Amino acid sequence: MSRYLRPTATMIAIAVGIAGLVLVLYAWRLPPFHSNIESTENAYVKGYVTLISPQLSGYIVEVPVQDYDHVSKGQLLARIDDRIFAQKLDQARATLASEQAALANSTQQQLAAEARIGSSQAQLDSATAGLKRAQANWARIEPLARQGIMTKSDAEQSQMTLEQAQSSVTQAQAAIEVSRQDLETIKVGRGSLEAAVAGAQAAVHLAQIDLANTRIVAPREGTLGEVGVKLGQYVSAGTQLMSIVPPDVWIIANFKETQLNNISLGQPVSFTVDALNRQQLTGHVERFSPAAGSEFSILRPDNATGNFTKVAQRISVRIAVDPDQELAKQLSPGMSVVVQTQANGA
Template identity: 65%
Template sequence: MFKFIRSTATVLAVVLGIAGLVLVLYSWRLPPFTGGAQVTENAYVRGYVTIVSPQLSGYVTEVPVSDYETVKAGQLLVQLDKRIFEQKLDQAQATVASQKAALAGSTQQELSARASIHVSEAQLESSKAALIRAQANWNRVEPLVKKGVSTVSDADQARAALDQARAAVSQGQAALEVAHQQLETILVNRGSLQAAVASAEAAVRLADIDLQNTRIVAPRDGRLGEVAVRIGQYVAAGTQLMTIVPRDAWVIANFKETQIHGLTIGQPVTFTVDALQNRTMRGHVERLSPAAGSEFSVLKPDNATGNFTKVAQRISVRISVDPDQDHAADLVPGMSVVVSAGS
């Protein structure tokens, strides 16, 4: 009797050991349970989770949305106090008006300088004509003086008139050169005034951008996460106010490197979603990661030091969700899924 009980216990222990071994082989998909399909539970739904933050600092005056609300692109999410930015815009616009007035004054100065050039040119022509007359008079008087026909006083007057006419011509030429230099100065300063106007107009555009940025709007359609901002709160640039999650969703499946062989772009896959009572859905392999996940970690393993234990690395695979499926709209980022690729 004792031998029979001991024999039964031995057989039961052997059976339990074999069952445990079979269970381990099946769980790890080791031979003879490898099959044609590659399965991983290390897979999750992913999506574009956008953090909404202000570009400006200021007090919150309006929050017209609430937690988990569906919003449209361009819809107002948060309004900051805009009074200071309205005044900055008015100040910038006044500066533009001032710079444009200075530029217009430069245009008037140019017209005046060109008129001065015309006056100087006319005066120079008049001086040249007077010089011609004085030279002709001297040419008549000089021979008469030598012959004693004309008096020395007449000769002195004619000579003085000629010298005076020559001086007037020199003065006219100098005045004309001064007028040209004044015009050149005005034209050179024109570039500075035009640059000042352009700078002032740029300041207006910047002030207008800041004013528009007091309205924080949804960048695209989607659903909001938890709204963390409150009316009256002072927020700084970059403060996380809320998150918005568009409806676009896909699956990231992390396969072991030994499972990657045979996976191809466009290959159909199936996956079950834990949150949807293990409902089976369809998808396709969209892209494979260019490196193992360990290569993207902050602290990379250094296998060249110490004792080495070989560990199978994980390769991420992006899977697109086939459209027009029931409950596809219920997929949200973070859900756990089980992916099966292949037959």
């Protein structure tokens, strides 16, 4: 009886050994089980998770949303007490009005200076005409005075009139020059006033921006996470209030570097999601990471020290989810995924 049991036990042991070898070859994708289809469980759903923070400091006076609400772009999420910022805007507008009034006054001063130049020019013309008359009169009287035909007092009066006319012309020319210098001074001062008006306008715009920023709104459509801000809470610039998750999602699959030879851009893939009862969805390879994951880690390994053990590195592959899949609407960032590539055209 024992003679028959020994060969049977030997056969069973051999069968178990062969089965174990077959399983190892299958698990490691070694011949004859080598395949161009690659798969990985190191994959997750990814998405844009936007942290919402204020740009200003103040007390929260309104929080009209709750955890996990669906919000649309521009919808109010929270509001900061805006009384101080409204007063700052009024103050900036008052400063702008003052600077604009100063600029308008400068414009009026320029017009007055130009009018004074015109008046001085008229006085110069009048003085020039008087000088010509005095010169003509002196030209007639001087020969008569030398001949003694005319009295000395009349000649001196005529000469004095000529000198006064010359002085009037000089005075009128000086008045024109003074008016012109006044005009240039006004023009130079006008530049600084225009700069002051531009600065006041910028201050008004900044005050308007600050006032608008008291309303914290959704930057795009999505679903809120937990709302951490509370009514009456004092917040400062950069305080995390809540987060919003838009509907856009994709898959990041971390394949071993030895698997990349069978993966190409645009290649179709299928994947199952643990949270969706492992129902299958489809997508396609969109992009490859420019480096292995170890290169992006804070503490990168230094393979030049100590004993070296070769470890296959992981390369992240971004997979786009194909549209028009009803289950895709239920995908949320962080879900675990099992990804399997397909042959092109499959």
